[in-house]
Amino acid sequence: MPAGVGIPRALLYYYYYPLWKEFFKTLGCEVIISDKTNKAILNDGLSHCVDEACLPVKLAFGHVLNLAAKKVDYIFIPRLVSVAKGEYICPKFLGFPDMVKHSLTGLPEIIDVTINMRLKHRELSKAYTQVGKLFTGNRVKIWQAYRRGEKALKRYNQLLLEGCLPEEAFAVMEGKQKQSKLNSHDLKIAVIGHPYNIYDPYISMNIIKRLNSMGARVVTADQLPEEVVRREAANLPKKLFWTLGQRMVGAGYSFVKDNNIDGIINIVAFACGPDSMTGELIARSSRKAGQTPFLNLTLDEHTGEAGVVTRIEAFLDMVRWKKSQQAAGLGSA
């Protein structure tokens, strides 16, 4: 029977799932993902995680428990320290495997390999070799699995760049037809936020589909090439050493300059230290440029759907009004 490797549908899942899936499948494992976020998963996370943690980390706890209930053999939660030279990932990613191991009991074996590419890129393949050895002694097979994973990740990132949402991209990679996008939207809205916040339909209250249904086409940081994001982030007087924060700021600066963007919505998770700073940097840049309406939305476990919908509706009304004023030659008023 193949070993069952569980992957929480949270945090890094939105960045690396295609790589992990291909890697473990090639090694002969069965890959099991936790269920889509629902009230029970969130409540489980909230009741088992420390109060001080940010919402995505609490939610990830719920997904780990969901996998444990599925009786998987392993749960894969790598300890991500750095994914780029001279940069770091938010410390919550670093501490997450230890938080899980010390707060939850009766879990399957946790694969918590450390990935630290701050100094050398080859640390990544070394980390995957370490994981692969749990399933085979054949180093060539491990290398092949890793290469296949990398290839899958490249394809996934390309699909995101082309405008697919993660779940849609996963489906396309499974052989499903790519959905053609209707072009019936009169607004183009940039949504900035971590993938695990904006793409989780439950936690984001389905913001992307909701905006679509209100007549807005949505663009996110994932539709910007890496070099654009990094070039824009380089405008900061001091380089941010958080890779994900840099990504948010770079995308925000790019959207602020883009005349085709009608409005920007920045989604921040409650208790997220890095986001409180990056959100403010983007908001300042938007105010300074004075062009693009900006809405800051903070999500926490108590956020009511009705309140979010009202704020989005009011924001879009304001964006449309502003556009109509400009079209009538009345400036931004």
Ligand code: SF4
């Ligand atoms: S970046 Fe913010 S939201 Fe993401 S894990 Fe870190 S503290 Fe949580």
